[in-house]
């Protein structure tokens with residue numbers, strides 16, 4: 001059974017519909033990335049998974065509809081939604097923040113704390129430091145660490161690389177690689193196309209509220225529309241760049257373009 005199953009999701013803010021007919025699922029141990037430009041509707045999808053939006057369609061977590069579930073109930077069912085700005089209490093120490101994240105399972109808090117320190121050794125070094133004195137990258141690690149303290153089955157990450165220097169992005173990438181060795185489902189939203197592709201089993205590409213493509217990173221790299229619109233280069237070049245590493249892609253081309261190519265029909269829906 002999928003951890004989360006999203007079917008024909010539509011999201012509204014008042015009369016304005018910002019997400020249309022979005023369907024996807026995440027299985028245990030799978031990392032699914034939702035990638036798209038500003039305003040594509042990525043965060044609105046994540047917020048629907050915790051009932052923060054006015055949404056229609058079907059969303060089930062481990063087979064149960066989430067429609068009437070509170071954030072607390074969803075957390076108890078194993079969903080952890082990591083949003084840096086909301087997860088962290090700035091005036092508390094790293095350790096205090098982590099311990100608050102573990103409130104669901106007091107008996108295993110110590111074990112979870114050790115797991116988080118293993119994943120992010122810098123957090124153990126800074127254990128007594130106030131959260132608001134950490135660097136941006138360290139705060140992101142702390143936010144992810146707090147989310148892990150409740151021992152989730154599904155970790156939902158909203159743009160973990162936003163505003164981070166490349167070297168810090170690499171640290172987050174390493175931690176995600178380590179997380180992947182556990183049987184944890186991860187749903188990652190990213191504007192950083194290379195980061196989204198690098199870690200995913202499956203990538204969902206979105207533009208203006210709709211899925212325009214989905215598939216494995218390798219499949220999508222072969223797709224000319226994807227390479228031109230999302231990578232800004234031909235598919236041969238994109239595949240080559242993936243083989244030799246993202247650093248070799250000129251930075252001017254790494255920027256995600258928000259354009260919709262005229263005449264392109266949305267294809268490759270997730271189901």
Ligand SMILES: Nc1ncnc2c1ncn2[C@@H]1O[C@H](COP(=O)(O)OP(=O)(O)OP(=O)(O)O)[C@@H](O)[C@H]1O
Nearest residue numbers: 013016018036037038039040041042043044045191
């Ligand atoms: N609270 C809100 N009220 C009204 N419109 C909203 C609200 N939140 C988001 N929107 C609109 O919904 C659309 C999708 O926004 P959303 O934040 O989901 O996109 P996104 O892909 O996550 O973009 P970003 O990467 O910039 O966060 C945008 O047009 C945005 O302006």
